[in-house]
Amino acid sequence: MLGGTTEASALARLLAQAELRATLSYAGRTDNPRAQPVPIRVGGFGGVDGLAAYLRDHHITHLVDATHPFAATMSANAVEAARRAGVALIALSRPPWTAIAGDRWTSVPDLPAAIAALAGPPRRIMLALGRMHVDAFAAQPQHHYLLRFVDRPAAPPALPRHILVVDSGPFTVEEDVGLMQAHEIDLILCKNAGGSGAQAKLIAARTLGLPVMMIDRPALPQRMEVWRPDDVMAWLGHAADRGV
Ligand code: 3Y8
Ligand code: NAP
Numbered sequence: 001m002l003g004g005t006t007e008a009s010a011l012a013r014l015l016a017q018a019e020l021r022a023t024l025s026y027a028g029r030t031d032n033p034r035a036q037p038v039p040i041r042v043g044g045f046g047g048v049d050g051l052a053a054y055l056r057d058h059h060i061t062h063l064v065d066a067t068h069p070f071a072a073t074m075s076a077n078a079v080e081a082a083r084r085a086g087v088a089l090i091a092l093s094r095p096p097w098t099a100i101a102g103d104r105w106t107s108v109p110d111l112p113a114a115i116a117a118l119a120g121p122p123r124r125i126m127l128a129l130g131r132m133h134v135d136a137f138a139a140q141p142q143h144h145y146l147l148r149f150v151d152r153p154a155a156p157p158a159l160p161r162h163i164l165v166v167d168s169g170p171f172t173v174e175e176d177v178g179l180m181q182a183h184e185i186d187l188i189l190c191k192n193a194g195g196s197g198a199q200a201k202l203i204a205a206r207t208l209g210l211p212v213m214m215i216d217r218p219a220l221p222q223r224m225e226v227w228r229p230d231d232v233m234a235w236l237g238h239a240a241d242r243g244v
Helices: 006-017 047-057 072-085 111-116 134-139 173-182 200-208 229-235
Strands: 024-026 040-042 062-065 088-092 104-108 124-127 144-149 162-166 187-191 211-215
Touching (some): 006 088, 006 229, 047 072, 072 088, 088 229, 111 134, 111 211, 134 144, 173 200, 187 200
Parallel strands (some): 062 088, 104 211, 124 144, 124 187, 144 162
8 A cells, every 4th residue: 555644544454454464655754654553664666667666576466545635646656557567556535625615715726826826915824735845935935824744844944934833633623723813824725635634724714714725636647546445445355344
């Protein structure tokens, strides 16, 4: 399994219960990734060739891509490597979030569009995007940014006005309401991750009547995709309801 999400961890528990031989793979982006009930491996594979070789060398029969919807390179590599190695592939993802009554969403197609849309007078923005892309916001230095990272970075982010919170989710609505009020946030910027682990900030924004700028997901290649860990177990031929 290619992991790094709440759903990946839920599936790992089912695989361990069914006593299936599985390995959960992390990219190694964070210092202390969540412990898992199955063996883990950490680090890139070395592109498509590296992943195809890994699949063959470890006699992998099924590959589950349970990475985050924005891990587009990993997902594209998984489709190509599984095809080359002749390994069955399924994606375990989650439906995109959709705005409901009370939401004040503006959708943007990608990160550059989000940064361009921030042109204008200073605002107090919660950047709930993690660490990987934060330096690009130096193009809009006029804003006060509230940043939330999983790990403390070696060097402070290159934004003149920012406050950094180090915390890994899943987050609660109460926490996120408190955070937005304490920092007088007037805009939340986030990715359309879907799932439950990052949803608290959307409910908090709705509660406080705050606008959200929502970055749409990148395009992913065509592949079999399910949204429930149990559906992966059924695909593996181990319906979880048999208690295996
Ligand atoms: C390393 C593994 C689990 C998985 C939990 C989910 C929920 C909590 C919410 C906010 C948004 C963000 C970020 C986020 C969430 C879950 C899930 C999810 C968003 C860990 C993890 C790894 C990562 C990588 C990390 C990224 C960053 C993104 C923070 C583990 C904790 C912003 C995505 O510092 C960095 O370089 C962090 C990088 C990729 C995106 C970015 O651009 O910075 N996730 N997150 C995985 C690996 O090495 O392969 O430590 O447990 C996992 C989780 N993060 O098992 O409970 O299922 O999505 N992760 C986003 O959604 O926008 C935080 O702050 O509100
Ligand atoms: P990415 O941009 O699609 O992938 C970049 C490279 O990182 C891949 O080509 C691969 O390196 C390596 N990689 C990514 N995921 C991996 C995994 N699970 N196991 C082994 N190598 C992996 O991916 P990303 O956006 O950096 O995401 C990295 C990890 O964080 C993933 O596990 C993802 O599920 C998790 N995550 C990401 C986000 C997000 O917002 N992007 C949010 C939550 C969790 P090689 O080419 O060398 O094989």
